[in-house]
Amino acid sequence: MSSEEASMTxxxxxxxxxxPQQGAISDFGIDTTSMSTGEAVRDYWARVRGGELGxxxxxxxLVVLLIVFSSLSDTFFTLGNLANLLQxxxxxxxxxxxxxxxxxxxxxxxxAGTASGVTASVMALxxxxxxxxxxxxxxxxxxxxxxLLVLAIVLSALMKVWAGxxxxxxxxxxAAVGIPANAWLEMLLAVCVGAAIGCITGFLVARVGxxxxxxxxxxxxxxxxxxxxxxxxxxxxxLRDDTIFNVANGNLNFVGSWALFVIAIGGYAAVVLxxxxxxxxxxxxAQPTSLVLAKIGALALLAAVITYALSLNRAPSNLVVIQxxxxxxxxxxxxxxxxxxxxxxxxxGRHIYAVGGNKEAARRAGINVERIRMSVFVIASSAxxxxxxxxxxxxxxxxxxxxxxxxxxxxxxxxxxGGTSLFGGxxxxxxxxxxxxxxxxxxxxxGLLNQPAAVVFIVTGLVLLLAASVDAxxxxxxxxxxx
Amino acid sequence: MSEPILELRGINKSFxxxxxxxxxxxxxxxxxxxxxxxxNGAGKSTLVKCIAGIHPTDSGEVLFEGxxxxxxxxRDAAELGxxxxxxxxxxxxxxxxxxxxxxxxxxxKAGLLDETDMEQAARKTLASLSVRTVKxxxxxxxxxxxxxxxxxAIAKAVLWNSKVVLLDEPTAALGVAQTRQVLxxxxxLAEQGLGVVLISHNMNDVFEVADKIACLYLGxxxxxxxxxxxxxxxxxxxxxxxxxxxxxxxxxxAATI
Numbered sequence: 250m251s252s253e254e255a256s257m258t259x260x261x262x263x264x265x266x267x268x269p270q271q272g273a274i275s276d277f278g279i280d281t282t283s284m285s286t287g288e289a290v291r292d293y294w295a296r297v298r299g300g301e302l303g304x305x306x307x308x309x310x311l312v313v314l315l316i317v318f319s320s321l322s323d324t325f326f327t328l329g330n331l332a333n334l335l336q337x338x339x340x341x342x343x344x345x346x347x348x349x350x351x352x353x354x355x356x357x358x359x360x361a362g363t364a365s366g367v368t369a370s371v372m373a374l375x376x377x378x379x380x381x382x383x384x385x386x387x388x389x390x391x392x393x394x395x396x397l398l399v400l401a402i403v404l405s406a407l408m409k410v411w412a413g414x415x416x417x418x419x420x421x422x423x424a425a426v427g428i429p430a431n432a433w434l435e436m437l438l439a440v441c442v443g444a445a446i447g448c449i450t451g452f453l454v455a456r457v458g459x460x461x462x463x464x465x466x467x468x469x470x471x472x473x474x475x476x477x478x479x480x481x482x483x484x485x486x487x488l489r490d491d492t493i494f495n496v497a498n499g500n501l502n503f504v505g506s507w508a509l510f511v512i513a514i515g516g517y518a519a520v521v522l523x524x525x526x527x528x529x530x531x532x533x534x535a536q537p538t539s540l541v542l543a544k545i546g547a548l549a550l551l552a553a554v555i556t557y558a559l560s561l562n563r564a565p566s567n568l569v570v571i572q573x574x575x576x577x578x579x580x581x582x583x584x585x586x587x588x589x590x591x592x593x594x595x596x597x598g599r600h601i602y603a604v605g606g607n608k609e610a611a612r613r614a615g616i617n618v619e620r621i622r623m624s625v626f627v628i629a630s631s632a633x634x635x636x637x638x639x640x641x642x643x644x645x646x647x648x649x650x651x652x653x654x655x656x657x658x659x660x661x662x663x664x665x666x667g668g669t670s671l672f673g674g675x676x677x678x679x680x681x682x683x684x685x686x687x688x689x690x691x692x693x694x695x696g697l698l699n700q701p702a703a704v705v706f707i708v709t710g711l712v713l714l715l716a717a718s719v720d721a722x723x724x725x726x727x728x729x730x731x732x
Numbered sequence: 733m734s735e736p737i738l739e740l741r742g743i744n745k746s747f748x749x750x751x752x753x754x755x756x757x758x759x760x761x762x763x764x765x766x767x768x769x770x771x772n773g774a775g776k777s778t779l780v781k782c783i784a785g786i787h788p789t790d791s792g793e794v795l796f797e798g799x800x801x802x803x804x805x806x807r808d809a810a811e812l813g814x815x816x817x818x819x820x821x822x823x824x825x826x827x828x829x830x831x832x833x834x835x836x837x838x839x840x841k842a843g844l845l846d847e848t849d850m851e852q853a854a855r856k857t858l859a860s861l862s863v864r865t866v867k868x869x870x871x872x873x874x875x876x877x878x879x880x881x882x883x884x885a886i887a888k889a890v891l892w893n894s895k896v897v898l899l900d901e902p903t904a905a906l907g908v909a910q911t912r913q914v915l916x917x918x919x920x921l922a923e924q925g926l927g928v929v930l931i932s933h934n935m936n937d938v939f940e941v942a943d944k945i946a947c948l949y950l951g952x953x954x955x956x957x958x959x960x961x962x963x964x965x966x967x968x969x970x971x972x973x974x975x976x977x978x979x980x981x982x983x984x985x986a987a988t989i
Binding site (some may be wrong): 301527530593595610612674 | 818827843
C-alpha cells in the first residue's frame with residue numbers, strides 16, 4: 250500500500266520534465282514491450298498473490314486426488330475406469346457449464362437439476378409414445394404444457410431474448426405437430442423445452458424482480474412435481490434407442506479419435522497463435538512466444554497421451570472390443586469452446602461480466618441489464634437439458650427422480666470448485682470442467698475404495714466447502730490489495 | 733463568446749411531492765469549465781442526472797448546439813456527445829481499463845470483439861490526456877487507486893469525441909496528489925474545446941479550475957457568476973443563504989415554500 254502511494258507521488262511530482270525517453274516510458278512504455286518469460290511468470294505470481302486464483306486450487310486438487318486414488322486403488326488408473334470417469338462426470342460438467350453463466354451474474358439457479366429432469370422426461374415421453382405427447386401426457390397436462398410454452402414465447406419476445414423465443418417456438422411446434430419419434434428430434438425437443446423453462450425463470454428474476462434464490466427454489470419443487478406427473482409414481486420410462494444410448498456410452502472410432510485430437514489441438518494452436526502474433530505486430534504487450542509455444546506443446550502432449558490411451562482396447566473380457574474416445578468428450582469440448590468464445594470474444598459475454606461486476610455501471614453504460622439477466626437463465630436451462638440427455642443416456646431410462654437428488658448441488662459444486670465466484674463477475678467455463686472432473690474423481694475413486702455413500706457425501710461436501718472458502722478468502726485478499 | 737453548446741431553459745423536476753428543481757437555467761460553453769455548486773440536497777446531482785437522461789424532466793427545454801432536443805435515456809445523451817462521470821464512478825471492478833472504457837460500446841470486427849483496436853484507442857486517449865500513472869491499460873480496475881479510477885472514468889468520457897462532460901464530485905475522497913491530477917485533467921478537457929460541468933463542494937477546486945460558477949440553492953439557480961468576479965465568501969453565502977449582497981435570489985424566504 251505504502252509503495253503504491255510512493256509511486257503515485259513520484260509520478261505526479263515530475264509531470265513537466267518531458268525528456269523524450271522518459272515520456273515514452275511513462276506513456277505505457279510497459280505496454281509496448283514483449284514480456285520476458287521471467288516477467289510473465291512474476292506477473293502471474295503477483296496476480297495469484299493478489300487473490301486472482303482462478304482454477305489453480307482446483308487443478309492442484311485434481312493432481313492430488315489422481316495421485317491419492319492411483320496409489321490406493323489398483324483399478325483406478327486403468328483405461329476402462331478412465332473412460333468411465335469421463336462418462337460419469339460429463340452430465341454434471343455440462344449442467345455446471347450452464348450454471349457458470351448464472352453464477353457470473355451473482356445469481357443462482359437451484360431449479361437446473363429438476364428442470365433437466367423435466368426435459369429428460371419430455372424427451373422420453375416423445376420417444377415412447379412415438380411423437381404423441383398428447384397421448385403420453387393426457388389432455389389436461391398436455392394443454393397446460395403447451396400453454397406454458399406459449400407463455401415462454403411471449404415472455405422472451407417481450408424481453409427481446411430472441412434465442413429463447415425461437416427455441417420455445419420449436420418446442421411448441423414439435424409438441425403440437427406430433428412428428429414420429431426420431432432420436433435427434435427428441436434431443437432437440439429436450440433442449441428447446443429447457444430453453445422455454447429458462448425463459449420463465451429468467452422473466453421472474455429479471456423483470457418481476459424476485460430474488461433468483463426464491464424463484465428457483467420454488468421452481469425446483471415445481472419441476473420435481475412435473476417430472477413425477479409426467480412419469481407417474483414408481484414408473485420408469487425406458488429409452489430404447491441406439492442413438493440416444495450412444496450419446497453417453499458410445500465411442501469415436503480410431504480415425505475419429507485422432508481426427509478429434511487434430512481438430513481440437515490444431516484449432517487451439519491456431520487461435521492462440523493468431524492472437525499472439527497479431528498483438529506482437531501491433532506492438533501490444535504479449536506473453537513471450539516461447540511460453541505460448543510451450544503451453545500449446547504441453548497441452549498437445551497431454552491430449553495425445555489421453556487420445557492414445559483411449560484408442561486402445563479397454564474391454565475387460567476378450568469377447569468385445571471397447572476403444573476410442575467417448576462421445577461425451579467432443580460434446581463437452583464443443584460446448585466449452587462455444588461458451589468460452591461467447592464469453593470472451595463477443596459483446597454479449599463482456600456484458601455478462603460487466604453486469605456481474607457492477608450492475609449499475611453496466612446500466613449506465615447503456616447495457617440492457619434485464620435482458621442479460623434473463624438470457625443467462627435460458628442458457629443455464631438449455632445446458633441443463635443437454636446434461637439431462639447425457640445422464641438419461643448413461644442410465645438408459647428416466648425415472649421420477651431424474652435431475653433430483655444432488656444433481657444440482659453437484660453441478661453448482663463443480664462450478665464453484667473450479668473457481669467460479671458465487672459473488673459474481675469472476676469465473677470461466679473451463680472452471681466447470683475442472684470442477685466437474687474433481688467431483689467425478691472423488692465419487693469414482695471413493696466407490697472403487699468401497700467407501701459407503703455416507704463417506705462420499707461427506708467428503709464431497711467438505712471439498713465444496715473448501716472451494717467456497719478459497720473463493721471468499723481470495724476475494725478478501727483482492728479487496729485488501731486494492732486498498 | 734462562442735455559442736453555448738448546451739443550454740437548459742426552465743427545467744423542473746419533482747420526485748412525487750418533492751419539487752427538486754425549480755426553473756433551472758444554465759448554459760455550458762465549449763472550452764469552459766462551469767462549476768455547479770450548492771449545499772447537500774440543493775439538486776446538483778439531480779440536475780446532472782436530468783441532463784444525462786437518467787431522470788426525465790417534468791418541464792423545460794434542453795438545447796444542444798442551439799437545437800432543441802429531448803433526452804429520454806442515457807443512450808440519447810451519449811449519442812449527442814454528453815458524457816457523465818459519476819460520483820460513484822460506475823466502473824466494473826472485475827474488468828480491466830480497456831474493457832471499462834468501451835463498456836456498452838465495444839468495437840467489433842465481424843461480430844467479434846476487436847481487442848487490439850480497443851486497446852490501442854484506449855492507450856491513445858489516455859496518452860492524449862497525459863495520463864501517466866497507469867502502468868498498463870490491461871490492469872484490472874479493482875487494483876487501481878482512487879485517483880487512477882477517477883482518471884479512467886474521465887478518460888472513458890472523452891473517448892467518444894464527446895462535447896460535454898459532466899463530472900459529479902470527481903475529487904471527493906481523493907488525496908492531495910490525486911486531486912491535483914484530476915483537476916489538471918479537467919482543465920485539459922476544457923482546453924481541448926469540450927464543455928465541462930464540474931460539481932464540487934471544494935471551493936479551492938472550484939476557484940482553481942472553473943471559468944464560471946453556478947450556485948444552486950434549494951433547487952433554484954441562485955446565481956451564475958464568473959469565478960474572477962466573486963470571492964470565496966460570496967460563493968459560500970450564495971450556497972448557504974442563496975444570496976450575497978446584490979447577487980442571488982431576491983427573497984430567499986420565498987424559496988423555502
